[in-house]
Amino acid sequence: MNDAAFEYAPVGLVELENRVIRRCNRQFAQMFGGDTSDYAGLPLMQLYPSLADFERIGAQWLEVMRSTDTYSDERVMRRRNGDLFWCRARGRSLTPDDPFRHGIWSFSDISEERPMVALTPRERDVAILSCRGLSAKEIGAQLGLSYRTVEAHRARLLQKFGARKLPELVAKLSGMPL
Structure with missing residues (x-):
C-alpha cells in the first residue's frame, strides 16, 4: 500500500x-x-x-x-x-x-451521529436481556424484579434512546457493548 x-x-x-x-x-x-x-x-x-x-x-x-x-x-x-x-x-x-x-x-x-448514553446498572441489565428477546416477565424473573418494574426501566430506555417501540430500541441497542 x-x-x-x-x-x-x-x-x-x-x-x-x-x-x-x-x-x-x-x-x-x-x-x-x-x-x-x-x-x-x-x-x-x-x-x-x-x-x-x-x-x-x-x-x-x-x-x-x-x-x-x-x-x-x-x-x-x-x-x-x-x-x-x-x-x-x-x-x-x-x-x-x-x-x-x-x-x-x-x-x-461516528460519535456525533450516535452519542453515548449513560445507563444505570439495572437499565443495562434490562437492555441486555431485552436484546436477547426476553419478555418483561422473563427479565423480571431473572433479575428478581416485577414485570412492572422491568416495564418502567424499558420506558426510561425508550426515552433515553429516542425510540417509540421496543423493536426500535433493540435496533438502537444492537451495537452497544453488552
Whole structure:
C-alpha cells in the first residue's frame, strides 16, 4: 500500500496481524489518542470496552469473513484515555483462508451521529436481556424484579434512546457493548 495514501487517509487505518496492530495512520492515532508509534504491537483488544466485547465482535468477524473476506459494523470502542465512543469499522482480510492472520481495517468516529448514553446498572441489565428477546416477565424473573418494574426501566430506555417501540430500541441497542 502506498505509504503516503495510508498515512494521510481521511479515515483511521490499521494493518492487523492476528488482531494485533502492525501499523496505523495518523487519523487512527488521533481518533484513539496518542501517536502512531504508540500503537505498533498493541493488541486490538485494548481498544474495546471489555474483553467480552472483543470476543463477541471477533466471533462475528470470523463467521462473516469465512464466507466473504470483508466485514463492517458500528460498535463502541475505547480511546486510550478510557472514553467510550461510537465507531464504524470496516475490514478486509488479506488471508481469506485465515481471516485474522492479516488484514486492513478502517475506523471512523461516528460519535456525533450516535452519542453515548449513560445507563444505570439495572437499565443495562434490562437492555441486555431485552436484546436477547426476553419478555418483561422473563427479565423480571431473572433479575428478581416485577414485570412492572422491568416495564418502567424499558420506558426510561425508550426515552433515553429516542425510540417509540421496543423493536426500535433493540435496533438502537444492537451495537452497544453488552
